Amino acid sequence: MVENNEVELSEAEAEQYDRQIRLWGLESQKRLRASKVLIIGLCGLGAETAKNIILSGVKSVCLLDNEKLKEIDLYSQFLTPPDKVGENRAEASLQRARALNPMVDVTAETRAVDDLPDEYFTTFDIVCATGLKQEQLERINNVCRDSNKKFLCGDVWGMFGYMFADLVDHEYSEEIVQHKAVKRGPDDTEKNARETVSITVKRRAIYVPLQNALSADWRRPELRSRLRRGDPSYFVLKILLRFRDEYNRNPDPAKRKSDTETLLRMRDELVKELSLPAGFISDDLLTDVYGIVAGAAAVVGGVIGQEVVKAVSQREPPHNNMFFFNPVKCVGFVELYGQ
Amino acid sequence: MVARVAGVFDEKLTEAIANSKILVVGAGGIGCEILKNLVLTGFPQIEIIDLDTIDVSNLNRQFLFHKEHVGKSKAQVAKDSALSFNPNVNIIAHHDSVISNDYGVSYFKQFNIVMNALDNRVARNHVNRMCLAANVPLIETGTAGYAGQVELIKKGLTQCYECQPKAPQKTFPGCTIRNTPSEPIHCIVWAKHLFNQLFGEEDPDQDVSPDTADPEAAGEAGASALSSEGTTSGNVERKSTRQWAADTNYDAEKLFTKLFGDDIRYLLSMENLWKKRRPPTPLTWDNLPGKDDTPAQHSGLPDQRVWSVHECAQVFAASCKALQADLAGRPEGDHLVWDKDEKSAMDFVTACANIRAYIFNIPTKSRFEIKSMAGNIIPAIATANAIVAGLAVLRAQSILRGHLAAATSVYLRPKVNHRGQLFVPEKTLTPPNPKCYVCAPKPEVGLACNLKSLTLKELTTAFKDGLNMQAPDATVEGKGLVVLSSEPGETDHNNDKTLEQIGLNDGCALLVDDFLQNYEVRVRLQQEDEEKTWRLVTDADAPMPAPKEEKPANGSNGADEPKPGPSRTRADSDSDMEIIEEDEDETTVKPPKRRRTEMSDEVVELC
Ligand SMILES: [Zn+2]
Numbered sequence: 001m002v003e004n005n006e007v008e009l010s011e012a013e014a015e016q017y018d019r020q021i022r023l024w025g026l027e028s029q030k031r032l033r034a035s036k037v038l039i040i041g042l043c044g045l046g047a048e049t050a051k052n053i054i055l056s057g058v059k060s061v062c063l064l065d066n067e068k069l070k071e072i073d074l075y076s077q078f079l080t081p082p083d084k085v086g087e088n089r090a091e092a093s094l095q096r097a098r099a100l101n102p103m104v105d106v107t108a109e110t111r112a113v114d115d116l117p118d119e120y121f122t123t124f125d126i127v128c129a130t131g132l133k134q135e136q137l138e139r140i141n142n143v144c145r146d147s148n149k150k151f152l153c154g155d156v157w158g159m160f161g162y163m164f165a166d167l168v169d170h171e172y173s174e175e176i177v178q179h180k181a182v183k184r185g186p187d188d189t190e191k192n193a194r195e196t197v198s199i200t201v202k203r204r205a206i207y208v209p210l211q212n213a214l215s216a217d218w219r220r221p222e223l224r225s226r227l228r229r230g231d232p233s234y235f236v237l238k239i240l241l242r243f244r245d246e247y248n249r250n251p252d253p254a255k256r257k258s259d260t261e262t263l264l265r266m267r268d269e270l271v272k273e274l275s276l277p278a279g280f281i282s283d284d285l286l287t288d289v290y291g292i293v294a295g296a297a298a299v300v301g302g303v304i305g306q307e308v309v310k311a312v313s314q315r316e317p318p319h320n321n322m323f324f325f326n327p328v329k330c331v332g333f334v335e336l337y338g339q
Numbered sequence: 340m341v342a343r344v345a346g347v348f349d350e351k352l353t354e355a356i357a358n359s360k361i362l363v364v365g366a367g368g369i370g371c372e373i374l375k376n377l378v379l380t381g382f383p384q385i386e387i388i389d390l391d392t393i394d395v396s397n398l399n400r401q402f403l404f405h406k407e408h409v410g411k412s413k414a415q416v417a418k419d420s421a422l423s424f425n426p427n428v429n430i431i432a433h434h435d436s437v438i439s440n441d442y443g444v445s446y447f448k449q450f451n452i453v454m455n456a457l458d459n460r461v462a463r464n465h466v467n468r469m470c471l472a473a474n475v476p477l478i479e480t481g482t483a484g485y486a487g488q489v490e491l492i493k494k495g496l497t498q499c500y501e502c503q504p505k506a507p508q509k510t511f512p513g514c515t516i517r518n519t520p521s522e523p524i525h526c527i528v529w530a531k532h533l534f535n536q537l538f539g540e541e542d543p544d545q546d547v548s549p550d551t552a553d554p555e556a557a558g559e560a561g562a563s564a565l566s567s568e569g570t571t572s573g574n575v576e577r578k579s580t581r582q583w584a585a586d587t588n589y590d591a592e593k594l595f596t597k598l599f600g601d602d603i604r605y606l607l608s609m610e611n612l613w614k615k616r617r618p619p620t621p622l623t624w625d626n627l628p629g630k631d632d633t634p635a636q637h638s639g640l641p642d643q644r645v646w647s648v649h650e651c652a653q654v655f656a657a658s659c660k661a662l663q664a665d666l667a668g669r670p671e672g673d674h675l676v677w678d679k680d681e682k683s684a685m686d687f688v689t690a691c692a693n694i695r696a697y698i699f700n701i702p703t704k705s706r707f708e709i710k711s712m713a714g715n716i717i718p719a720i721a722t723a724n725a726i727v728a729g730l731a732v733l734r735a736q737s738i739l740r741g742h743l744a745a746a747t748s749v750y751l752r753p754k755v756n757h758r759g760q761l762f763v764p765e766k767t768l769t770p771p772n773p774k775c776y777v778c779a780p781k782p783e784v785g786l787a788c789n790l791k792s793l794t795l796k797e798l799t800t801a802f803k804d805g806l807n808m809q810a811p812d813a814t815v816e817g818k819g820l821v822v823l824s825s826e827p828g829e830t831d832h833n834n835d836k837t838l839e840q841i842g843l844n845d846g847c848a849l850l851v852d853d854f855l856q857n858y859e860v861r862v863r864l865q866q867e868d869e870e871k872t873w874r875l876v877t878d879a880d881a882p883m884p885a886p887k888e889e890k891p892a893n894g895s896n897g898a899d900e901p902k903p904g905p906s907r908t909r910a911d912s913d914s915d916m917e918i919i920e921e922d923e924d925e926t927t928v929k930p931p932k933r934r935r936t937e938m939s940d941e942v943v944e945l946c
Binding site for chain 1: 424641730
């Protein structure tokens with residue numbers, strides 16, 4: 001994993017990162033400073049993720065995108081000036097991304113992921129991908145996995161969003177707060193004689209690749225019992241990924257009516273295929289999946305950004321392995337799939 | 340039409356957004372994020388208020404600001420940066436305090452939603468009242484470290500920000516600070532008091548000399564010492580510490596000798612204090628531990644190295660000199676205000692706290708750690724702010740759609756709960772507390788005090804600090820007699836009279852109102868001979884902040900995790916997962932000075 005850089009922080013770094021060092025410690029900050037991050041897909045979610053990672057103070061961030069900036073991106077993409085519609089999204093994001101934190105080396109790559117060799121992806125410590133098709137995600141995930149590099153992906157459709165993480169074989173430390181009885185003076189009561197001490201424990205988490213998580217077998221009883229919890233977000237994700245694969249695009253606000261019909265039809269097919277309870281995936285989850293809503297991009301980009309910080313700093317338990325944001329209930333939750 | 344592409348939202352929401360007007364209070368970490376989301380989503384009319392200017396320690400999360408903006412107005416720079424995301428929206432920036440006559444009830448009434456992104460209770464209380472008075476939905480937000488929350492406040496529908504009593508700010512008994520410190524924080528509080536005694540605003544409640552009235556030392560209260568060195572101890576000679584220090588020309592050695600030598604010997608003479616405690620060790624200026632040590636190899640930030648006592652004394656001398664020069668450069672009668680980000684002020688407190696800690700056998704700490712404790716720094720990070728601001732704007736969208744009942748509070752947890760949830764929404768809105776002294780139809784509260792000694796001036800303080808009013812007026816119920824007027828001069832001549840002298844007695848009720856907040860409360864006076872100052876008494880069943888619950892067995896979280904669930908009170912504020920955004924230590928508004936705050940029935944002054 002990321003080499004712990006032994007060089008001490010400069011005064012400027014200590015000053016700028018003061019508050020977060022107070023939260024996650026100096027060691028984490030040094031690990032962050034040594035890590036190289038690749039962000040694929042500079043839509044709104046990519047911009048949110050890039051912002052959070054650049055602010056955290058990593059060594060370098062590469063923004064990879066071969067697409068052109070579209071009007072609809074401006075609903076959530078704040079790194080690209082509105083007058084750059086039609087230009088490459090990664091290049092258009094560069095200037096503002098660099099201004100977020102001049103101490104981070106930010107670059108742009110405009111080639112398509114399919115044109116890049118496997119070795120390209122493994123030059124980074126961690127890859128965050130968004131806006132790709134399932135097979136592209138799986139390819140990059142497997143390439144990273146073979147080189148023991150971390151992989152995250154996520155998407156936001158309208159207000160719905162998800163994140164997947166494959167940190168392979170991840171070691172991390174976790175701070176645990178314990179209560180300890182201490183007695184200093186005769187007037188110490190039980191109450192004030194209790195002190196909290198935090199101890200750090202080493203832990204390890206084993207991950208599975210994306211293809212395992214997305215091909216979870218719902219006939220198995222242990223997954224079946226999950227249906228009782230009643231959140232259909234996993235299936236909403238499957239439907240939206242299928243839509244993207246089948247039509248080579250995301251649901252289009254300009255075709256709101258017909259695309260919604262298509263999505264609901266795909267929903268019915270999936271319900272039949274996996275014998276899910278009727279009405280389990282309600283219509284309202286599939287009617288607000290157009291564009292990328294800024295608030296939802298901020299939420300999911302915040303979660304992905306935090307997971308990148310946890311992964312490279314090897315501090316605090318990262319999510320294993322899927323996070324969903326269900327906007328109808330405003331709930332965000334983590335579940336393990338494919339193990 | 341501001342929305343660029345039709346069809347992202349359904350027609351109803353598209354239209355509601357197009358016709359909306361939003362006020363954002365605060366342009367800090369959450370405020371920047373909220374503003375970005377609003378502008379991108381296409382909210383056409385936004386106003387943003389912030390009193391603050393940009394500091395370098397904001398830059399790790401307040402992403403609308405860059406290094407070249409340090410020192411500039413947050414509201415103005417936030418507006419300029421956000422407009423570059425979408426020049427089609429209208430933003431009005433106010434570099435101002437929200438607590439001002441310029442932002443009255445009619446100002447608030449023009450907005451569909453007010454979004455709070457504040458860092459202090461005083462301003463939150465105020466905006467809460469303005470939104471209740473204007474009947475505008477308020478979205479409260481806050482983060483602390485990895486945790487955060489979003490809450491809707493709507494008159495008559497939900498609880499208000501002041502419905503649940505909040506834990507008073509943590510205070511320590513005066514005699515612990517002055518006589519018998521046992522923890523680093525006691526020494527840090529003492530050092531901050533010392534700063535104010537020497538350079539800041541002098542406050543009789545912040546005496547730093549030995550407290551001879553300590554009941555533990557009762558009877559023999561250092562009698563022997565009194566006779567031997569009665570001139571140097573604060574309680575004996577009523578000369579102010581400031582004057583004495585000035586007379587010595589802030590001579591570091593003399594100051595040191597008095598504070599860390601003579602005063603400690605005086606404490607030692609109060610023998611009862613040390614019967615069961617380890618007694619302190621007085622120090623001598625020219626024979627300090629660590630003098631001949633070569634500094635050990637240190638890894639980490641320079642501020643994370645713990646200084647030797649000898650080094651502390653040197654820093655003490657240097658910072659005294661710098662602070663003296665700072666003070667001398669100001670107009671006569673002016674004073675310094677302690678600020679964790681002022682180098683000399685922070686050096687002074689670090690040095691004094693550590694020297695005192697050493698004397699009392701308390702572990703010494705690094706400047707880095709002492710800064711956190713002395714400055715009440717609640718670490719803030721970009722990701723938690725982004726998540727909370729994102730949730731807040733999504734909640735604003737459902738409110739605009741008219742789905743108020745569905746806009747329940749949402750908690751961002753530092754770690755997932757047992758159900759795997761990271762964002763935990765409440766199932767229902769929390770209804771108002773019918774006995775809330777702010778949002779109840781007829782607000783009422785008791786004020787316990789000694790009518791024979793409490794002056795009108797002190798009563799004014801009670802209304803301002805206890806009831807969070809800005810400019811209170813008070814009349815006697817049923818008589819219409821004006822007791823207190825916010826008009827300058829009208830009742831000032833009574834300021835030093837006691838309540839009894841102006842004709843108020845036990846059980847009498849005052850109607851107290853604040854014109855700006857459009858808030859009136861009935862205050863019942865309760866005579867209590869024992870009460871030294873005043874304290875608020877809420878209706879009998881109003882709960883005191885509940886004692887902290889033990890963590891469930893599976894929760895390995897720190898003490899500061901927010902507790903989701905409707906039963907949650909806002910009582911957990913000493914761990915600061917109250918809606919407190921940011922780490923700013925309430926510089927915008929002066930925190931209440933009283934030892935007893937809000938609804939605390941607990942007598943904090945133990946000695
Ligand atoms: Zn209330």
